[in-house]
Amino acid sequence: MVQIKRICCIGAGYVGGPTCSVIAQMCPEITVTVVDVNEDRIKAWNSDSLPIFEPGLQEVVESCRGVNLFFSTDVDDAIKEADLVFISVNTPTKTFGIGKGRAADLKYIEACARRIADVSNGCKIVVEKSTVPVRAAESIRRIFNANTRSSLNFQVLSNPEFLAEGTAISDLKNPDRVLIGGDETPEGQRAIEALRSIYEHWVPKTKIITTNTWSSELSKLAANAFLAQRISSINSISALCEVTGADVEEVAHAIGTDKRIGSNFLKASVGFGGSCFQKDVLNLVYLCEALNLPEVARYWQQVIEINDYQRRRFSSRIIGCLFNTVTDKKIALLGFAFKKNTGDTRESSSIYISKYLMDEGARLHVYDPKVKKEQIIQDLSHPTISEDDPDRVSRLVTISTDPYEACENAHAIVICTEWDMFKELDYERICKAMLKPAFIFDGRRILDSLYDKLQNMGFQVETIGKRISQKIPFTVNNDIAKVDLQAPPTKKSKS
DSSP, X not given: OOOOOEEEEEOOSTTHHHHHHHHHHXXXXXXXXXXXXXHHHHXXXXXXXXXXXXXXXXXXXXXXXXXXXXXXXXXXXXXXXXSEEEEOOOOOXXXXXXXXXXXXXXXXXXXXXXXXXXXXOEEEEEEEOSOOOTTHXXXXXXXXXXXXXXXXXXXXXXXXXXXXXXXXXXXXXXXXXXXXXXXXXXXXXXXXXXXXXXXXXXXXXXXXXXXXXXXXXXXXXXXXXXXXXXXXXXXXXXXXXXXXXXXXXXXXXXXXXXXXXXXXXXXXXXXXXXXXXXXXXHHHHHHHHHTTOHHHHHHHHHHHHHHHHHHHHHHHHHHHHTTTOOTTOEEEEEOOSSSTTOOXXXXXXXXXXXXXXXXXXXXXXXXXXXXXXXXXXXXXXXXXXXXXXXXXXXXXXXEOSSHHHHHTTOSEEEEOSOOGGGGSSOHHHHHHHSOSSEEEEETTOOOGGGHHHHHHHTEEEEESSOOOOOSXXXXXXXXXXXXXXXXXXXXOOOO
């Protein structure tokens, strides 16, 4: 069996950094080097302020950094010295050309493959860690074969990550499974055994699954598509609950007790976000279309459309409850990360809710305990969000460093991320400082136990998947709300 003594990971992001930090901690005899061309990111990994927030990550990094874990910008040297190379670079959705908006852009994967081929010598195991479309390993292998030399020998494996941000360290140390795909040749099987031996330092053998390369790649896409599907399914039921008087939490509990269904990922909300779900479902849609499976493609496309619908529906409800206008009204947006316990904002529902409210002229005061001001401004200034008017972010958006400051003199509070701290806020103090009637829109169902108290304080409470009897009646113009749901708010002409 091939003995792995040195590992190089190309890409110091949300996957490469935590994954290799845990490998270094669990395999003290292996030297692990994480490389990236982004100097600022590497400096952050070598500092006390890591570039990403993940519970437990700081302790893991500090336990082995400088011992057998290193972060460097010297990509070529790390590749040369490594026995095994992880490719953990970004695979964004294409923004132009064939497959725009759906297909994965593999330019960074290809660049890594070419660089590995250029600087390598001897035998190397190259492992896809990034989420890639099916048969991406074949593309990597073709690049290697076209650039091979007598002194070179490559084996390409697929080893997708199944991490959930916010629990990544726990997921890495106690995984449900580790999936390794490779060639069914003797050389391919030896490479699989070499990678398996690394994980066997802490993962039970029964949890390490080996497949062919294509099954491994498709399993990753399918897993994320199934999880996204469950969220869209319960969100579709939440819309039905709101018009029938049912409570989506009670419905989710009732169906989740069926052992054939289970309770995981049945939490209704403002929609799923993160770097993987939407990207992977769209990738699956494109794959099905390319393989002439239009019915399958339409099925998975609906998962994305329900997610978009849920965001628009929630935004339209805010506008409708605020007497059908939010122009120049201060709205406190609590939470900007796509989920709690992470600073990641990629595809966060907060971005799209902010867009729809800005389209209507609302003044947003955003607070998040972990997302940096620069990241929020960058996300909201993106051309698809700012409607080619980046100046409107400076006019309409204020980043608050304190939740009470964000809520002061606001017309409404919108909870977009389920941070635990939002359950502990002094809402009586907040209510007194807000304009009346004061509204709370709980997009994450984290204040369920407080609804009666909040109403007694004077709040008008609106939530996902439940019709709440208001202590102070008011009327929403349903006609306007229905029109708003048909499509994203239309772009306003500039005066």
